[in-house]
Amino acid sequence: MSSALLADLRARGLIFQIAGEDDLPGWLDSGVRTLYCGFDPTADSLHIGSLVPLLMLRRFQLAGHRPLALVGGATGLIGDPSFKARERQLNTADVIAEWVDKIRLQVSRFIDFDAGPVSAEVVNNLDWTRDMSVLTFLRDVGKHFSVNAMIQKESVKQRIERDGSGISFTEFTYMILQSYDFAELNRRYGCGLQLGGSDQWGNITGGIDLTRRMYGEQVFGLTMPLITKADGTKFGKTESGTVWLDPARTSPYAFYQFWLNTGDVDVYRFLKYFTFLPVADIDALERADAERQGRPEAQAILAREVTLLVHGEAGVQAAQRITEALFSGALEQLSAGDLAQLRQDGLPATTLDPDTLPSTLTQLLTESGMASSGKQVKDALGRQAVTINNRSLGWEDNDRIAACFNPELALHGRYYVTRLGKKKYHLFELG
């Protein structure tokens, strides 16, 4: 059964490297195994970069194993230098503790805590490092590490060799801390497999070595590939920044839109990475899309599936409702209730006070967050790329803001659906 899991993961392209490759299938097949993946609190929310590992834990759980999600209350205090170009700024312990709590909750929605012998658990590495003394650490843990080997690790090599940026002892030590996590989880839970992104290879093998040295146990490591886009730009970023899992940071609508905008070249690969749809189905979809004229179906399925995983059915409903209303262009068909709902569902919105309107559109649209500078608005206006309730505006309308928001033009007397470019929507509502 578990060998089947590995085969599926391989078919999905989710396996980058395996440590202990020959013995891993047998180990997995011979019973319920405990595995873990760590998530460091570098912000108060995870972003979609953590999605692959989170779903990975779930894949293992569905295959009959027990996942541990480690939240790095301790490692988050230090900062992982792996493949980072420069030293990072430390955050205070209070801040990290706060983030740990939030991330613990976030992580929890992806794994099942009530699944009998394979029930998941969230652990925090601060629990076993907080009270450890420096001397104990140096004597019992540090002694197992060779600095000669550590500086050879690819993940820190650049930092050690490269001109213009070095590495502090603090960050250099990160690997030892994470390695100790693996050993400790092995001791406490019998945990025998660590998952991580491909950038974690060095840290994972460090943990494997330490576990062997401290407890004589053979443990395994598995890394997932870095998610890339075919055009070479960074995955997981949009014009408005990182795509977060927290709906307060990235609304389900924005989240849905992110996936809907996936390029054709990437979408089938992403379906394999980010959904639980069978590989055969995804391949069939790809063939069907190839024969179809025009727009493929894959993006809509991807957007639906991933939004469902992260934001639930209600999130999908909201996202689709907004998408349909806006992109069909049939604004006049929306009832007042629909518009109020859109706002509640996460469509960016601003309440306008007719008496204190700014004097220009550039100002209003910048302040509302639709554009990052007046120049952009100016450019868009000059190209007829701004519309209010489907009425196109030009540069000459910039200072005729009262006319643009004339109550007679409002939907249901108070709503203005404003669009900048093809995809950026904002709802203005008279207060």
Add this chain to the structure above:
RNA sequence: GGAGGGGUUCCCGAGUGGCCAAAGGGAUCAGACUGUAAAUCUGACGCGAAAGCUUCGGUGGUUCGAAUCCACCCCCCUCCA
């Protein structure tokens, strides 16, 4: 502590007294073409509606004029002790 190299607009990276709001590339935004795609082409890209205002690690100084010269300071890197 000593010697050397370096800190430029989101990123990389030119610029070494005026023609510099600062080349070029990337990223980003908008338009055309489309399928809310890709590729391509076009425009924008410090802030500002404009007048104009504020930038080149920091603070002072030289000069009619400084990212460019000088002084001091801060930070980073390399080598030596």
